[in-house]
Amino acid sequence: MTDQTAACVAVIPARGGSKGVPRKNVLPVGGVPLVVRAVNAARAARGIDMVVVSTDDDEIAALALSAGARVIRRPAEIAGDTASSEAAVLHALDALEADGVRPRATAFLQATSPFIDSSALAEAVRRVMASAADSVFSAVPTYGFLWERTADGMRGLGHHEAHRPRRQDREPHHQETGAFYVFDTAGFRRARHRFFGRIDAVEVPELGAIEIDSRSELDAARALAPLIDVAGAIDVDAVVTDFDGVHTDDTAILRSDGLESVRVSRADGMGVGLLREAGVPVLILSTETDPVVAARARKLRVEVRQGVEDKAAVLREWATVNGLALDRIAYVGNDVNDLGCLDIVGWPVVVPEAHAEVRARARVVLERRGGDGAVRDLARRVLAARAATPQIVPASAASAAATSLDTSNTRRQS
Numbered sequence: 001m002t003d004q005t006a007a008c009v010a011v012i013p014a015r016g017g018s019k020g021v022p023r024k025n026v027l028p029v030g031g032v033p034l035v036v037r038a039v040n041a042a043r044a045a046r047g048i049d050m051v052v053v054s055t056d057d058d059e060i061a062a063l064a065l066s067a068g069a070r071v072i073r074r075p076a077e078i079a080g081d082t083a084s085s086e087a088a089v090l091h092a093l094d095a096l097e098a099d100g101v102r103p104r105a106t107a108f109l110q111a112t113s114p115f116i117d118s119s120a121l122a123e124a125v126r127r128v129m130a131s132a133a134d135s136v137f138s139a140v141p142t143y144g145f146l147w148e149r150t151a152d153g154m155r156g157l158g159h160h161e162a163h164r165p166r167r168q169d170r171e172p173h174h175q176e177t178g179a180f181y182v183f184d185t186a187g188f189r190r191a192r193h194r195f196f197g198r199i200d201a202v203e204v205p206e207l208g209a210i211e212i213d214s215r216s217e218l219d220a221a222r223a224l225a226p227l228i229d230v231a232g233a234i235d236v237d238a239v240v241t242d243f244d245g246v247h248t249d250d251t252a253i254l255r256s257d258g259l260e261s262v263r264v265s266r267a268d269g270m271g272v273g274l275l276r277e278a279g280v281p282v283l284i285l286s287t288e289t290d291p292v293v294a295a296r297a298r299k300l301r302v303e304v305r306q307g308v309e310d311k312a313a314v315l316r317e318w319a320t321v322n323g324l325a326l327d328r329i330a331y332v333g334n335d336v337n338d339l340g341c342l343d344i345v346g347w348p349v350v351v352p353e354a355h356a357e358v359r360a361r362a363r364v365v366l367e368r369r370g371g372d373g374a375v376r377d378l379a380r381r382v383l384a385a386r387a388a389t390p391q392i393v394p395a396s397a398a399s400a401a402a403t404s405l406d407t408s409n410t411r412r413q414s
Contacts, residue, residue: 236385249369
């Protein structure tokens with residue numbers, strides 16, 4: 001590889017250890033592991049030619065490779081709690097240089113920032129490559145009144161106690177977000193620190209300026225993900241859905257003779273039919289034992305597994321039998337018994353009224369409610385992705401799209 005093929009390299013330090021939130025770099029936010037989110041953000045930024053993950057951990061390395069990054073193994077002496085990020089970046093640059101890669105600029109990204117703005121990152125790269133700055137960092141403007149403690153009490157920073165100008169009459173301070181830093185590589189090697197020479201900042205949206213160092217921050221990021229992540233097409237090879245709360249509105253009519261009936265959506269039926277026509281396998285997976293589940297699956301001509309205790313185990317087995325990768329499956333759920341499945345697929349999807357803990361694990365929150373077009377909404381997104389990039393589905397999986405393993409016990413559907 002020549003120098004010209006890597007004008008700017010992104011380095012993402014991601015060690016396996018973490019005291020505040022154990023294994024945080026592999027934990028999902030919006031259904032995507034933090035280290036993968038960072039890799040995706042770097043790869044989406046114009047001007048970055050190579051993405052490198054520096055790690056001491058096998059699981060992180062595997063995730064980084066699958067996301068399209070190059071992995072550099074970090075030695076133990078710079079992988080502990082006291083090791084600096086600069087040490088990891090310098091080690092990665094040394095390893096790259098040994099392979100003949102000498103980038104003009106280096107972008108340092110932190111995986112603990114889940115909402116890295118790729119366009120802002122690209123602007124930071126542009127400024128360094130144009131020699132407009134030596135070091136550029138991500139920041140949010142703040143107009144808050146800042147104070148510092150002195151021996152005599154509190155003193156205002158940038159304002160006087162007796163004069164508090166209006167927001168529009170003040171210049172903002174800039175708060176470092178920690179998401180990314182871009183700097184001239186040669187200057188960084190000399191300074192051995194991320195800030196040197198002419199320092200500049202690129203403003204990023206305040207809503208996404210969160211760093212995960214505690215469990216509460218992880219919970220906050222998961223709650224924000226459906227609001228920040230842009231959810232359009234869903235690129236998968238198969239769709240698996242819960243039944244109650246997804247195909248239905250999570251209610252049932254109980255008759256005096258003990259039989260139940262549920263309300264389903266014809267629009268959802270059309271969505272499933274379109275998926276089947278496109279060769280997308282669909283599985284209904286439910287803990288419910290009532291025969292209405294099998295009856296609806298027969299009507300839709302899709303496979304069904306019901307009355308299962310461990311839904312995640314059944315999903316794994318079904319994926320293996322049909323030659324499907326879990327990260328190429330969308331699972332749609334609404335309640336806590338769906339968490340196991342949501343955690344193992346590449347596209348965890350929920351209906352908008354899903355339980356709060358379930359919404360926090362979702363990569364996509366559908367626009368339509370369960371029993372009222374949710375499955376049709378999902379089908380639209382899956383088919384949009386296939387229209388943009390046609391997929392090849394394993395033959396065994398395609399045949400599953402028109403097969404039902406459970407043909408027992410029909411019951412009236414309303």
